[in-house]
Amino acid sequence: MAKARTFQDLILTLQSYWAGQGCLILQPYDDQMGAGTFHPATTLRALGPRPWNAAFVQPSRRPSDGRYGENPNRLQHYYQYQVILKPAPANVQELYLGSIRAIGLDPDLHDIRFVEDDWESPTLGAAGLGWEVWCDGMEITQFTYFQQVGGIECDPVCAEITYGLERLAMYVQNVEFVYDLAFNEQFRYGEVFHQNEQEFSAYNFERADTEILFQHFKDAEKQCRELLTGKKLPLPAYDQCIKASHAFNLLDARGVISVTERAAYIGRVRALAQACCEAWLQTPMGEYKPRFG
């Protein structure tokens, strides 16, 4: 059980581990999003009766978490590793622990715990029950049994496993400053992403043109609605929903959305997500037949 020495080793190890468990290894979705859950391979595929097992890296953007490259572990752009298993296998916790062993964390030497942490995404109208997984007091994974996505009950229930890759790598590599992570044998994480964090923090907090962003939000919302009327195209519509959500996150980081408006904007994105999910279930890949409410 060799430790995954570099950041990319970690990713490669997880990829091959979950491929070995029969997961589709997908690639990141090519839209800006706050978390892997937004990937249509999670949001949409979590719905409907068809079995679905997939794993992928998803670059995640949280504009207000930008710290200009000065915080030891907070980033506005980071990587999530996401596994989605539908239906959730009975031994899913064991499968997960297998992945922890694979990356070189020996549960016999560490203190691994499943601590209550239910998950909810108001923007996606999604919720589930689960835990954050602690390794020696460090949260290394979010583990969720989806109960609802887009306001629709999930049946079968799927398990979503989300690793925060930088955080996990910092633990495995025994590094305290994210930019010190070995990305591979030659490059540090900072050499790849430090400037990125500086520039995007400035963009997120200072330079992003709020008028343009408000317009983006409106446009995306409008386009999404249009794509869901007449002959429905839920997949392109959902892209627009993702775009609206990111525009909102940027506006939020720019501090131009008041507390009351905030709830209203989240509600608007949720309405889009719900409409996309409902439309998706009418497609051949969605084929939803409600069995119970």
Add this chain to the structure above:
Amino acid sequence: MPDMLLELFSEEIPARMQAQAAKDLERLTVGALTERGFMFEGIKAFAGPRRLTLAITGLPPEQKDVREELKGPRTDAPQAALDGFLKKTGLTKEQLKVETTPKGEVYMAVIERKGRATPLVLAEIIPEVMGKLPWPKSMRWKPGNPVRWVRPLHSILATFDGEVVPCEFAGIQSGNTTRGHRFLSSGNITVRRFEDYEAALKKAHVVLDAAERAEIISNDLKQKAFALGLEPIEDIGLLNEVSGLAEWPVVLIGTIQDEFMDVPAEILQTSMRTHQKYFSLRDPKTGKMANRFGLVANMLTKDCGKEIVAGNERVLRARLSDAKFFWDEDRKHSLDSRIEKLKGIVFHAKLGTQFERVERIEKLAGEIAAKIGADVTKAKRAARLAKADLTTGVVGEFPELQGVMGRYYAQHDKEDSAVADAVRDHYKPVGPSDAVPSEKVSIAVALADKLDALTGFFAAGEKPTGSGDPFALRRAALGIIRILLENKLRFALKVSDDLLTFFADRLKVALKEKGVRHDLIDAVFGLGHEDDLVRLVARVEALQAFLKSDDGANLLAGYKRAANILKAEEKKDNKTFTSEVLESKLVEPAEQVLFAALKAHREHIDLALKKEDFSAAMRDMSQLRHPVDTFFDDVKVNADDKAVRENRLNLLASLRATLHQVADFSRIEG
């Protein structure tokens, strides 16, 4: 007699739900057994991270036979009545007996149910109880199956007298196996009864009983701290929580890096507690927080926890770096400069922003300060700064440190120390066990803060309901009551009637806990003009003492008699009797004596009341006992002479008015 063992083994159950789940499991099972006529000797429920367990001792091997006789309709009743009775009893007409009763011939049903073997009944009870168990939050996990449990359920162990009770829940068949610790044990464990179950689990590194786990943690923590010359800072809530997070608790000690030790102890402690569930330690001699912490792992390792401690220390460093960063950043801006930012924080949609709230509290605190003799300028200043820490990074991260941080920042800004203290203490008391502020400036702001919330929410129609009190208004009212009473503050609560009633209710609850009768509080509130709580309580206490004496109890009886007569006669005459008593019309000696007694004592009573010496007033009232008794013995109130009758009623009314000066005696029970 045989025993029963039930274990419901699942994925990790949230720590906060475990204790209640064990109680519910016990309660529901007892209910189901009793309903079916079972008695047993003992029952005990256990809960832990992955299992709920129930052990019942002395359960009979068979259910008792039941013989029941039910009376049905008369034999000449319509067919529909008979049909209904047959349906209810599940019998046919031929199976009914006919009995002759005083009401005629009626059908009787005799139902005999043979008691079933206990395992059969248990097999029915177990799934029923599991289906009813009220988890605060539960989930589905079986495809196409709406069954819910707190997390996926993996096995059901159910035995009676050592043998499996065959039953099923969520598609899981019961058996006689369980599993031990997730990492410190492997494979299935087969058990027959509770004794070998508990022992086998211990061998498999599972401590079944939460109380035992808590004791292990508490003792180990004390010992390990003691070895370092330290002691743990007691934290029952945390102890209970971590007891629910480990099946095999192992206490380890870690070190806090020196660079964090000049961050306020409250921040360190809160960060360690809320994020990491660590215990803080302190030096017993100085009481100062130590640079060590206690953590509870669920694991024994070859290296005796070295890696675990190192890992936890690393996590803590990252956590405390964040906290220290906020602490350092926060002090770059004065509290005063943050007040403006409160305009952006909504307090409540109907009550405006925190800034507007601060303006109100500031004004109110000034008014209260003037009344209670606090420094008005300081009280207003403290009120103005009271909420400014809501905009700081530390409070954003740890909302429970509101006030505490405000005081630190106020001190850093060189604000007056009474002002800084009031910024912290204006939230007090935070709970029934929390001390109330005793410094006048703090008291003024604390009262203003709570009164503003109460009047605001009441005016906005957001009163607490039976089930919900989202804005903690009961706590606020009780806080005001405690501040006033414990500081013996004379202060009129100038509030709306419904709010005054709300205070009365809270006061009743508070005084009830001290053994004061609620009807006495009603009696004093019933006067309708008492808004000084200190005086009110003095009245209630005097009243309680008074009623305990013989004279008091008898006078109350006399009063009631008088009040009842008055009520009846006033209704009859459709008027109230308030006129002067005419001495000339007093015929009987007993009424003359009562009149004289009233006249003689009234002056004393008035004087005592003016001095607020309620005990003295009531002592004087008790002197009226004999004249009242004699009056009722000797005098017929409803005299034939109309004028005499009216005069007597006026005399009784005058007695009533005299007693009503201390309390509305009509509200007193008994």
